[in-house]
Amino acid sequence: MTEALRFLFGGRARRRWIHLILGGALAMPYVLVGSVIVGPFTGVNDVFASLPLQLGSFAVGLPIAAVTSLFPLTRPLESGAARALCGVGADALARGPARTRAERGRTAAWFTLHLGLGGIISGMSLAVPPFAVVLIVLPLFASLRDRPLGLPESLDHPWALALSPIAGLAMLLTLAACAAACGALLARWAPALLGPTPEDRLAAAEARAADLAVRNRLARELHDSVGHALSAVTLQASAARRVLDTDPEFVREALAAIEDTTRRTVGELDAVLGVLRDGDTPGTAPAPTLAADLDGLLRRTRAGGQRVTATVDADPAALPPLVSREAYRIVQEGLSNALKHAGEPVGLRISTADGHLEITVENPLDTCPAPRPGGGHGLRGIADRVRLLGGTSQAGASDGAWRLHVRLPLKGST
Template identity: 40%
Template sequence: MRHLTPLLRPLTSPHTYRRWAHLVIGGALLTPYATAALVLTTLIAQSGHTSDPTQNPSPTTLALATALTLAGIAATAHLPGMRNAQLHLARALLRGPLTQQPAPAATWRSTARTSAFLCLHMFLGLAVCLLTMTALTEAALLATAPLAPGPHSTAQGPLTFTFTAQGPLTRTQRLMGPLLGLLLLAALLYTLALAGHLLALAAPRLLGPSPTERLAAAQAHAHTLAERNRLARELHDSLGHALSVVTLQAATAARLLDTDPAFARQALTHIADQARTATADLDHALGLLREDTPTPRTTPPDLTHLPHLAHATQHTGTDLTCHITGDPTRVPALLSRETYRISQEALTNALRHAPGQPLTLHLDTTPTNLTLTLTNPLPPTRTPRRRTGGRGITGMRERAHLLGGTLTARPHEHTWQLTLHLTWKEHP
């Protein structure tokens, strides 16, 4: 039974019947084009001649009518909205790989491919319509063979005519009629499934984007993913640091509320400042994600905000010494912002893993490079941290690598030392 499942899938798959409907729509759309072209060519052929209107069209007339039909269908593809209408209809009924592809740009090449798809859709649809009408009629006549009174009442089509042309129906023929009708219906469904599958394979090539457009869409998608990952890192760094500082300040304020109310009030003030800073960072990230916001409403922090970051860290009760040498304003904007985020994440890690330990932050900048170093004594009651670090150190290393720099974080004698080094070309 397991081996029969693939063979029976075309009979039970909804794709077969959706694509059948799509092909029937194409055949119905072809009817006015073909009728108008045949009438026009017939009138031209009969112009100046006396002919029998009941006479069948000549091969020349049929060829000319076919050419006019193709020309009319191709011209239809240039109508406004026709390409999008065909694309939506094919996506809804054909499904297949077309649903995962972006819409192509409106160019003369895409319009030409749309014309080819319209011709294929309509002419294949007409063939499917004729096949459907013939097969359904034949199947119905075969199914009623046991009830047929004579040999000629069911002789309406090629199959039933062959079945009954030898004379009156025998008992065996009457009983075989419904079975042959079912086999004919099955053959019809398999044929329709094949035709729909072939049209679904042609749709991405004719209605979908070109290889150049697919490459551009893939690059745009990669850029979007990279931007979202960058925003995720920024939120991780800014909100993680703010929450760590708020946690430490809140704990300190609760401990000193009775013995040192002034310090507790100061800590609560800094908690409010950190909350506002975190809210501004979150507003900046959400502003970038909103499609209706062309530019961020807040400026992301950079190395010029490093003293404020150190000051906020000191108000957690941490002994932080910050040294800045050189001019941070000469650091390129992108490197300045990313270095600030790395500093923020480094301080957050130190507050989490070495609470109460004194920290030393040193930033040295020159016209072509910078070095950021954060050191703190290893906690005496805890084992040294692993060389591989956690997700925070991994994220900082990824940032440094993308910027073309290096970041190391490892124990050094009795201290934990994190060092970032970035270089760039000096602008004239």
């Protein structure tokens, strides 16, 4: 019972009723145009004095409404009204004008359906309530039974007077049921007639995927560059503080490394944030590569007191630019993980074999400190970079050491 009352008189039903009344109001100009056509055709001057002629004018006006619905603004306006009043989800309706013939046809069908059902419900909403109220109060007012309103003589019988309030209530319930059913029908058909086509959905999905890919790439860049810089600066500052009074030369080297690290990171951060700012041009700081900054990366890492042994059996300058750039980030993240979580010494090996660039970062497990809270995105970022280049990556414990091993294909990486 509660569900039935909510379906007939709930907030959603009332909004859909308003949507139908709006359709009836939009139908009125077309009904007037139809009456101009029906009147001379039937030879009747007052078309609105006859219900059949009114319905004929309404039927003639609907095709005219279908033609005018081809204007570009019709679809966005109808979609907005259906979204606000019919309770249809925003993603289920298109926002732009109809572009193809099929979309224009569906828009015309929706507009005709909206105005047709809206005109019927509007007419019923104007005519039914006053007559129903008269039937409800008819037994209480004898003056109404003198037929000033043109009521039929059958209502003078006692049984008719007893049933007239019930009939009035039934008419009101029937009106509410018709309005609720028509509103539900429009809400059901709105996604099919006003919704985006499969091509539109595919284009939107591709746009979202492209946007997500850009966001993921920027997130990886920020994590790798800024995360590594903060880890390195923290370790360098901590090491410098411990030997401040005993090894001034080491302190100077650590401070110089901190300065170099922060300067480079600010440049990289500006380049990444430039992409995020609407209307701004991206920063001009070049993306670091193995050929340009491998030695600097190792120097800044060692400046914090971390023992790093590096074996490079490849020519960084001969690597494809994309591989060199992504390999730099992978090495940077591997060393960053070693700074935060690993023991000493850290071994780095870069070599080429079978048309692949191989990167290995390992450290002994028995000297690993307790894990620090937070993090957890570094290895995922490495896996994403490797997958985009068509390579493979492995990370985990092996033979008493923690090892990160990456293989990147050199051919086709342009």
